[in-house]
Amino acid sequence: MMKKLLYGLVCCCSLAYGQNQDTSDVLMLNDDWSFSQVGTEKWLPATVPGTVHQDLIHHKLLPDPFYGTNEKKIQWVEDEDWEYKTCFVVTEEQLKRDAAQLFFEGLDTYADVYLNGSLVLKSDNMFVGYAVPVKQVLRKGENLLHVYFHSPIKQTLPQWSSNGFNYPADNDHHEKRLSVFTRKAPYSYGWDWGIRMVTSGIWRPVTLRFYDVATIADYHVKQLSLTDQVAKLSNELEINSISEKEKSAEVLISYSLQGGKEVTVKKNVTLKPGLNKIHIPLDIQNPVRWMPNGWGEPHLYDFSAQVICDGKTIASRQHRIGLRTIRVVNEKDKEGESFYFEVNGIPMFAKGANYIPDDALLPCITTERYRTLFRDMKEANMNMVRIWGGGTYEDDRFYDLADENGILVWQDFMFACTAYPSDPTFLKRVEEEAEYNIKRLRNHASLAMWCGNNEILEGLKYWGWQKNYTPEVYENMFRGYDKLFRGLLPAKVQELDEGRFYKHSSPYFANWGRPESWGIGDSHNWGVWYGKKTFESLDTDLPRFMSEFGFQSFPEMKTIATFAAPEDYQIESEVMNGHQKSSIGNDLIRTYMERDYIVPEKFEDFVYIGLVLQGHGMRHGMEAHRRNRPYCMGTLYWQLNDSWPVVSWSSIDYYGNWKALHYQAKRAFAPLLVNAIQEGDSLNIYLISDMLEKQSQLTLEMKVIDFNGKTLDKEVIKAVEVPMNTSSCIVRKPLDTWVNPEQRKSSFLLLSLKDKSGRKVAEEVYFFDKTKNLELPQTAISMKVKQLDGKCELTLSSPKLAKDVFVQIPVQGARFTDNFFDLLPGENKKITITSPEIKKGESLNITVKHVRDTYN
Numbered sequence: 001m002m003k004k005l006l007y008g009l010v011c012c013c014s015l016a017y018g019q020n021q022d023t024s025d026v027l028m029l030n031d032d033w034s035f036s037q038v039g040t041e042k043w044l045p046a047t048v049p050g051t052v053h054q055d056l057i058h059h060k061l062l063p064d065p066f067y068g069t070n071e072k073k074i075q076w077v078e079d080e081d082w083e084y085k086t087c088f089v090v091t092e093e094q095l096k097r098d099a100a101q102l103f104f105e106g107l108d109t110y111a112d113v114y115l116n117g118s119l120v121l122k123s124d125n126m127f128v129g130y131a132v133p134v135k136q137v138l139r140k141g142e143n144l145l146h147v148y149f150h151s152p153i154k155q156t157l158p159q160w161s162s163n164g165f166n167y168p169a170d171n172d173h174h175e176k177r178l179s180v181f182t183r184k185a186p187y188s189y190g191w192d193w194g195i196r197m198v199t200s201g202i203w204r205p206v207t208l209r210f211y212d213v214a215t216i217a218d219y220h221v222k223q224l225s226l227t228d229q230v231a232k233l234s235n236e237l238e239i240n241s242i243s244e245k246e247k248s249a250e251v252l253i254s255y256s257l258q259g260g261k262e263v264t265v266k267k268n269v270t271l272k273p274g275l276n277k278i279h280i281p282l283d284i285q286n287p288v289r290w291m292p293n294g295w296g297e298p299h300l301y302d303f304s305a306q307v308i309c310d311g312k313t314i315a316s317r318q319h320r321i322g323l324r325t326i327r328v329v330n331e332k333d334k335e336g337e338s339f340y341f342e343v344n345g346i347p348m349f350a351k352g353a354n355y356i357p358d359d360a361l362l363p364c365i366t367t368e369r370y371r372t373l374f375r376d377m378k379e380a381n382m383n384m385v386r387i388w389g390g391g392t393y394e395d396d397r398f399y400d401l402a403d404e405n406g407i408l409v410w411q412d413f414m415f416a417c418t419a420y421p422s423d424p425t426f427l428k429r430v431e432e433e434a435e436y437n438i439k440r441l442r443n444h445a446s447l448a449m450w451c452g453n454n455e456i457l458e459g460l461k462y463w464g465w466q467k468n469y470t471p472e473v474y475e476n477m478f479r480g481y482d483k484l485f486r487g488l489l490p491a492k493v494q495e496l497d498e499g500r501f502y503k504h505s506s507p508y509f510a511n512w513g514r515p516e517s518w519g520i521g522d523s524h525n526w527g528v529w530y531g532k533k534t535f536e537s538l539d540t541d542l543p544r545f546m547s548e549f550g551f552q553s554f555p556e557m558k559t560i561a562t563f564a565a566p567e568d569y570q571i572e573s574e575v576m577n578g579h580q581k582s583s584i585g586n587d588l589i590r591t592y593m594e595r596d597y598i599v600p601e602k603f604e605d606f607v608y609i610g611l612v613l614q615g616h617g618m619r620h621g622m623e624a625h626r627r628n629r630p631y632c633m634g635t636l637y638w639q640l641n642d643s644w645p646v647v648s649w650s651s652i653d654y655y656g657n658w659k660a661l662h663y664q665a666k667r668a669f670a671p672l673l674v675n676a677i678q679e680g681d682s683l684n685i686y687l688i689s690d691m692l693e694k695q696s697q698l699t700l701e702m703k704v705i706d707f708n709g710k711t712l713d714k715e716v717i718k719a720v721e722v723p724m725n726t727s728s729c730i731v732r733k734p735l736d737t738w739v740n741p742e743q744r745k746s747s748f749l750l751l752s753l754k755d756k757s758g759r760k761v762a763e764e765v766y767f768f769d770k771t772k773n774l775e776l777p778q779t780a781i782s783m784k785v786k787q788l789d790g791k792c793e794l795t796l797s798s799p800k801l802a803k804d805v806f807v808q809i810p811v812q813g814a815r816f817t818d819n820f821f822d823l824l825p826g827e828n829k830k831i832t833i834t835s836p837e838i839k840k841g842e843s844l845n846i847t848v849k850h851v852r853d854t855y856n
């Protein structure tokens with residue numbers, strides 16, 4: 001008999017499986033799988049968790065999809081059905097246990113699961129974990145598990161055919177837009193930065209748990225209130241008893257205080273057959289708060305729940321819990337409607353980026369890659385990441401790392417850029433998905449808010465769908481929107497995660513083409529890029545919270561070299577075009593480059609100047625947003641990362657290499673920022689602090705220096721104070737009092753903020769003109785190299801200014817303490833490059849380039 005249970009009703013933390021602290025017996029079923037294309041009868045070894053694409057690539061039945069124009073050659077996979085099977089052994093002791101539960105953390109997507117000939121599950125949602133009671137079908141000895149994946153294309157074609165219209169899912173790179181019918185990561189059907197790889201497979205782990213009496217179906221540590229004196233919590237457990245009679249049990253909640261002392265609270269309960277909801281209140285005196293990155297330590301308490309029956313711990317669950325308050329202040333005010341995060345009672349300027357899935361093949365993302373990504377965010381002074389709605393609800397590891405690193409998570413539900421169906425079957429699936437993921441994620445301290453979707457209201461109102469559809473269809477899209485995003489999802493959040501902020505869309509009102517709307521809520525400003533507006537427009541086109549703005553670049557040459565051969569090194573070659581998914585992308589890059597730079601002829605130089613352009617342009621925006629706090633209270637740029645090697649808006653490429661933008665974000669997001677900006681005829685200097693302590697007794701040194709290193713002017717302001725969490729203008733001076741028109745082209749302003757011991761606490765280099773107008777000198781950079789195992793220390797210097805110096809080594813993912821910096825005349829700049837691939841004594845090809853090098 002087939003029975004499907006929602007994961008929400010059973011165990012939901014992968015950690016719990018790893019650290020089995022109870023009497024249950026867990027078999028990991030990720031080994032010995034084989035797979036076959038239906039109809040071929042040919043079986044080959046398979047990887048679980050994985051996707052059929054990974055297995056085909058492994059067996060050389062598919063070419064590397066990222067290389068050249070291979071994307072075209074792999075599209076057939078989506079039209080086929082695929083089977084996976086494995087055998088596992090069950091012992092007599094295991095069979096004697098009261099229950100056995102097969103658990104799939106993720107099936108992609110339409111799968112029929114057979115165990116020893118019984119159909120035990122039919123899945124239809126990639127975002128849901130499935131728990132199946134299987135005791136009745138297990139056998140002593142060998143058991144056969146068989147998963148049949150229906151092609152997500154063939155499965156939904158009948159729906160498409162009877163729908164009568166094509167959904168406005170422009171990012172779905174197929175003439176028949178089937179993606180909307182399936183609850184499956186939208187980006188896998190293609191995106192304007194994404195390869196199309198419509199996957200199938202067992203994409204998350206599989207386990208089989210044998211247990212007695214009961215399991216903990218859910219454990220929620222609910223924070224009821226928090227003050228400096230006391231945290232009031234409620235430990236809410238759902239215990240599923242499979243016993244036919246009532247059973248007495250003891251529930252133990254323990255947590256450890258700072259210093260390691262363990263505190264335990266007990267409750268005696270009577271477990272009735274079926275689901276038992278148990279609440280155990282708990283107070284923590286003098287709680288240590290979880291703080292976001294930049295504000296202190298993200299302290300976490302280790303919580304554990306145990307169910308003890310007849311002297312044995314029959315079930316247990318663990319969570320790491322952070323105590324903090326997060327309030328999204330979204331209120332009408334005299335300027336419109338605010339949108340900001342108040343963390344532990346203090347308004348927080350949000351600094352971060354939009355995250356897309358880190359791989360076109362999700363199971364390829366290793367723990368190490370997640371760790372590196374969080375290190376990248378933390379080092380760039382970020383405190384927030386938005387998990388954008390066209391990907392997936394992320395892996396548990398992602399949220400664990402967000403908790404541990406103090407990075408707040410803005411969580412979209414997985415809907416983006418198109419209307420969706422809203423028939424009862426679809427709504428039911430979404431309901432299951434919401435329930436599963438809200439329960440899975442609500443214990444995370446980092447989870448700051450839920451958002452219904454990405455840009456769907458915006459699409460409905462402003463992307464011309466009115467013209468493309470009949471009034472009935474269009475009206476129905478609106479009604480469907482309301483059902484999903486104003487009905488179902490907020491109701492689920494209210495029911496399961498009461499108190500956490502929910503907004504139906506991002507943006508929910510502001511539209512980049514309508515200035516009168518910018519005072520309301522969060523904005524996606526695509527005036528820069530799609531609207532061809534200048535980067536300087538970001539100084540005055542101000543949102544209350546910038547949840548997206550972006551600009552593209554090519555990845556650096558060593559990444560291009562992974563998918564293209566030297567003969568493809570042209571902006572519009574077939575291979576490069578295959579890796580540029582925005583039809584207007586190359587033209588826009590060139591248009592913007594012409595405005596500010598001398599456009600190089602050589603492809604390699606174009607790639608480099610493009611990186612420089614993206615970095616400076618985006619930094620300009622981030623600084624504008626920070627300068628304008630508290631009117632604007634956050635900036636999350638589009639986009640943090642890539643899912644394959646591609647031309648995109650990212651600040652980190654697929655191989656983990658920071659683009660210029662990531663270094664510029666790090667600078668723009670510095671906790672203490674000194675920032676010069678031309679406003680009208682005046683050049684003004686701002687001091688911006690996101691710090692929680694007032695900074696005093698600082699000295700601001702302002703030097704105008706020519707490109708040969710001669711100081712033309714110097715001014716010092718002493719006893720400077722920077723209040724906590726503020727932006728203020730400290731100097732306003734007409735531009736021509738800083739430099740004369742000639743000097744504008746041949747000098748820069750060096751701003752240094754020093755503390756009372758003379759230590760530099762902030763620095764900015766400001767140029768008085770666009771780069772293309774500067775009289776950049778030719779100069780040779782000298783470099784001292786000290787190469788050790790795992791790292792390389794460089795000291796760079798140049799007698800004259802070298803602008804936007806880019807140091808390259810042919811090692812993917814190497815980490816640089818700094819790059820894309822201005823090397824000031826006479827300065828000795830030390831940087832360290834780290835990578836396990838760097839070896840003492842082995843030759844390392846280090847190349848250095850600066851803007852002047854690209855002139856003929």
Ligand code: BMA
Pocket residue numbers: 191192193390416417454455524548638649
């Ligand atoms: C934003 C995103 C994505 C898209 C990006 C660039 O609006 O939400 O859908 O990739 O624009 O076009």
